Amino acid sequence: MAAxxxxxxxxxxxxxxxxxxxxxxxxxxxxxxxxxxLTASVGLTRGALYHNFGDKKGLLAAVVAQVDGEMAARxxxxxxxxxxxxxRLLAEGAAYIAMALDPEVRRIVLLDGPAFLGDPSHWPSQxxxxxxxxxxxxxxxxxxxxxxxxxxxxxxxxxxxxxxAALWVAASDDPQSTLPKATHAFRLMAEGFLSEKC
Amino acid sequence: MAAxxxxxxxxxxxxxxxxxxxxxxxxxxxxxxxxxxLTASVGLTRGALYHNFGDKKGLLAAVVAQVDGEMAARxxxxxxxxxxxxxRLLAEGAAYIAMALDPEVRRIVLLDGPAFLGDPSHWPSQxxxxxxxxxxxxxxxxxxxxxxxxxxxxxxxxxxxxxxAALWVAASDDPQSTLPKATHAFRLMAEGFLSEKC
DNA sequence: AAACTCACATACGCAACGTATGTCAAGTGA
DNA sequence: TCACTTGACATACGTTGCGTATGTGAGTTT
Numbered sequence: 001m002a003a004x005x006x007x008x009x010x011x012x013x014x015x016x017x018x019x020x021x022x023x024x025x026x027x028x029x030x031x032x033x034x035x036x037x038l039t040a041s042v043g044l045t046r047g048a049l050y051h052n053f054g055d056k057k058g059l060l061a062a063v064v065a066q067v068d069g070e071m072a073a074r075x076x077x078x079x080x081x082x083x084x085x086x087x088r089l090l091a092e093g094a095a096y097i098a099m100a101l102d103p104e105v106r107r108i109v110l111l112d113g114p115a116f117l118g119d120p121s122h123w124p125s126q127x128x129x130x131x132x133x134x135x136x137x138x139x140x141x142x143x144x145x146x147x148x149x150x151x152x153x154x155x156x157x158x159x160x161x162x163x164x165a166a167l168w169v170a171a172s173d174d175p176q177s178t179l180p181k182a183t184h185a186f187r188l189m190a191e192g193f194l195s196e197k198c
Numbered sequence: 199m200a201a202x203x204x205x206x207x208x209x210x211x212x213x214x215x216x217x218x219x220x221x222x223x224x225x226x227x228x229x230x231x232x233x234x235x236l237t238a239s240v241g242l243t244r245g246a247l248y249h250n251f252g253d254k255k256g257l258l259a260a261v262v263a264q265v266d267g268e269m270a271a272r273x274x275x276x277x278x279x280x281x282x283x284x285x286r287l288l289a290e291g292a293a294y295i296a297m298a299l300d301p302e303v304r305r306i307v308l309l310d311g312p313a314f315l316g317d318p319s320h321w322p323s324q325x326x327x328x329x330x331x332x333x334x335x336x337x338x339x340x341x342x343x344x345x346x347x348x349x350x351x352x353x354x355x356x357x358x359x360x361x362x363a364a365l366w367v368a369a370s371d372d373p374q375s376t377l378p379k380a381t382h383a384f385r386l387m388a389e390g391f392l393s394e395k396c
Numbered sequence: 397a398a399a400c401t402c403a404c405a406t407a408c409g410c411a412a413c414g415t416a417t418g419t420c421a422a423g424t425g426a
Numbered sequence: 427t428c429a430c431t432t433g434a435c436a437t438a439c440g441t442t443g444c445g446t447a448t449g450t451g452a453g454t455t456t
Contacts, residue, residue: 005422005423009434010433010434010435013434013435029313031229031313031314034411034412034413035412035413036411036412036413044435044436045435045436045437046412046413046414046436047434047435047436047437048434048435048436050413050414050415050435051433051434051435052434052435055413055414056412056413056414111312111313112313114309114313114365115227115229115309115310115312115313115314116229118369119365119366119368119369121366121369122369147386149379149382149383149386150376150379150380150382150383152366152379153363153366153376153379153380153382153383154383154386154387156362156363156366156380156383157359157360157362157363157380157383157384157387158359158387159362160358160359160361160362160363160365160366161355161356161358161359161362161387162355163358163362164354164355164357164358164359164361164362165351165354165355165358167312167317167358168317168319168350168351168354168358170317171316171317171319171320178348178351181347181348181350181351182348182351182354182355184347184348184351185347185348185351185352185354185355186355188345188347188352188390188391189352189355189356189359189387189388189390189391190387190390191390192386192387192388192389192390192391192392193386193387193390194390203453204401204402204403204452204453204454207403208402208403208404211403211404232442232443232444233443233444234442234443234444242404242405243404243405243406244405244443244444244445245403245404245405245406246403246404246405248404248444248445248446249402249403249404250403250404253444253445254443254444254445
């Protein structure tokens with residue numbers, strides 16, 4: 001058989017472990033996931049895991065970084081069609097709410113991530129979503145569309161409201177009917193930041 | 199020595215374990231807290247814990263219920279001096295932000311609680327804080343002070359925004375200087391729910 | 397006061413993490 | 427091509443910590 005390059009199989013194995021991590025962490029949570037089972041499910045042992053990621057939390061960090069990156073991409077995509085920056089901001093908020101309905105996002109990034117890795121603003125992935133929001137908020141405040149306020153505070157409040165509302169939506173009996181209520185309330189509240197409303 | 203009643207010592211031991219749980223969970227987090235050490239620290243063994251609380255998560259639930267109750271009391275106290283209901287709502291929001299600065303509240307109720315016990319709205323303590331906010335929001339919407347919106351959605355967004363902002367404040371380098379920025383932004387955003395602003 | 401209850405201690409099995417060590421294929425230089 | 431090195435991963439082991447099954451003695455009942 002063709003002799004495969006080392007770096008090639010290593011990247012492949014890292015990918016396998018991260019993919020298995022996404023599944024296991026989303027399904028059972030970080031604490032309840034067994035690394036023996038997880039590694040065995042992709043034909044490896046714990047040796048591979050500790051060599052590549054250092055420890056169990058290292059794998060979680062890698063998984064979080066990957067999912068976080070995908071979230072930022074989703075947020076960008078959903079706000080791409082917006083006419084102005086304000087509509088872009090609202091679109092990103094709606095995207096946050098929709099993303100938190102994803103079991104992987106909810107369990108891994110919103111629950112286990114903060115609990116086991118600490119505050120998201122200190123993650124290596126830097127919470128890419130929040131950075132995007134901060135940028136838009138900064139532009140809107142500078143342009144006078146939004147009232148003067150601390151940029152990071154406003155971005156935090158907006159994304160925090162959206163994410164927390166989404167956790168509620170996801171845990172509700174009928175997510176599909178509660179989702180519009182959440183997005184409507186979000187739009188109302190965000191408008192509190194608008195400068196001129198008369 | 200005077201023979202002590204059984205129910206008396208039992209309540210006392212429950213209290214000791216809950217108090218030890220608050221300390222340990224706040225300091226090291228739920229997952230990293232050893233039940234052997236925790237029970238030994240109050241002169242008991244794990245036997246007492248499993249008899250009283252069923253399992254490790256049972257103790258966490260009891261601790262969360264106690265802290266949650268204290269949070270509700272704090273919120274009530276801080277909004278007691280408010281003139282009207284709207285000011286009461288803002289005061290509660292400010293109280294949320296201040297409470298999340300408490301290490302016990304942050305670690306136990308905001309991080310480990312949701313991660314290990316599931317969504318707060320399904321807790322036996324019913325997330326007493328949120329219930330209080332819902333009541334005020336309901337009155338304000340009925341009175342026409344706030345725009346029409348789903349009561350629970352509005353309450354969730356407001357408390358979620360406050361709590362998430364508070365997590366940021368707590369994790370920041372200089373909490374004392376970022377706190378006013380957060381409360382100011384919160385007030386601005388909450389005003390988005392006001393009916394008449396002209 | 398004898399029988400009983402139950403709150404808690406003791407002892408055990410098991411699962412899972414992390415580490416120390418072994419191993420063999422991929423790379424390197426002659 | 428062949429000895430030699432590297433390193434990615436497997437294997438084996440020690441440790442920790444949870445949950446349970448069983449024991450026990452102080453308190454309670456009759």
